[in-house]
Amino acid sequence: MTKQKEEFKPLRDDEIRMYVCGPTVYDYTHLGHARTYIAFDVIRRYLEHKGYTVLMVMNFTDIDDKIIRRANETGEDPKELAEKFLKYFLEDMKALKVKPADIYPRVTEHIQDIIEFVRKLEEKGYAYGSSDGVYFEVRKYEKYGKLSKVNLEDLRKGVRVEPGEGKKNPEDFALWKKAKPGEPKWESPWGEGRPGWHIECSTMSTKYLGESFDIHGGGNDLIFPHHENEIAQTEACTGKEWVKYWFHTGFVMVSGEKMSKSLGNFVTIRELLQRYSPEVIRFFVLQKHYRSPLDYTEEGIQHAKNNLERLYNTIENIRIAMEKVEVPFKWEKEEFELYETIRDAKKKLYEAMDDDFNTAEAMKPIFEVANAVNAYLTKVEKPKESVLRKALEFFRIISEVFGIFEEYFKEAKETKEEELIELLIEVRSALRKQKNFELADKIRAQLRELGIQLEDTPQGTIWKRINV
Ligand SMILES: Nc1ncnc2c1ncn2[C@@H]1O[C@H](COP(=O)(O)OP(=O)(O)OP(=O)(O)O)[C@@H](O)[C@H]1O
């Protein structure tokens, strides 16, 4: 909002409430979307790493002009189309290890809340009904333009009222759209129709995060008009400052143009995942600061892959060395050198991330540690466990914040155990199908003795740990 770096002070001491504009679900997720959501994932992970409790909300636009248009093209039902791509989006985010939002409100499940919001705006004199719906009267909200810095006069000159639009002024935008024949629709005081795009975010964010919260974000293209309109609606309605900090991500670019569905120059996450691991995609994205544009090229991703592999090798080398380490009765110059590199790198890492989540800058200390570790292991015949542990701890922080190196840091024992339980559940259900209930029951009883309780539900067998 101020177009400069601000010191981050959350509204409440230990808690951060954030809202990220989610996707319009009418097509597959592409790398551009993924960049934005990975960026917010790392912002969230870092804040959590720093000890904050983060409450994160992300909406799904599951009814919209684009969805209706696509459904008409493919002959699908708009609801089913949105449902399908919503599911794919969640699958893609899971594959990319983006931590799920705490709440994923969907427009179609919040129509009443939206109607209520529009009604309040009408009551306060900011909205008016017309032949084709309800509009927000932009000139009534004096601070319009405070985020995007657009000038109302310029804006007025730049847009025109399209035929059939019932708005009073060219700059006004729709809060409620009356349904055209065959379109999905809901009852409202203004006739059957559906919400405009911007109103959903004002309604659903304030519903779950309150009238004021800390962070709101999305891609750069959302600054205007989407976020500008969201501010106008919300602040007109509540009379309070709505969002404390705005975050906008730079675009993924292809040959100088924004990667986008409409231009057809996109690569889907599904395609990319056939060629690269999720961690390579994350690492590629994080090599740039989230606000900078990111050029998508094959070489760029390949480069990220090679760099990431160098880091995997380093962690692997530490693991191997740890198996034959000496008890550290004393440290030599080499241990102190490595120790100091790690100590300084950790400081640089935090400085970079504290400076507007600069993941690009944070990469440097990571490679400094990797290089120092590799040099140490080549130089020293009997490495000391204590100093290698410091290096591992450093990489564990990176793992937690960047969402990479998962294989090296997940609790190996636990996952093996879980896999074995799943396997026994499968065997048991196969036995039950063959009507071998005696053996199936025996598996269940013996697992129970080990503190694992199985429950057969309509969705299949689930298990939980119990005290025995
Ligand atoms: N090329 C891109 N780089 C970074 N972020 C992007 C890119 N394209 C879309 N986004 C962001 O992804 C989020 C979801 O976008 P949305 O579902 O509205 O897609 P969209 O803007 O319709 O995509 P497209 O431009 O491909 O049609 C938004 O925050 C948007 O700014």
Ligand SMILES: [Zn+2]
């Ligand atoms: Zn939004």
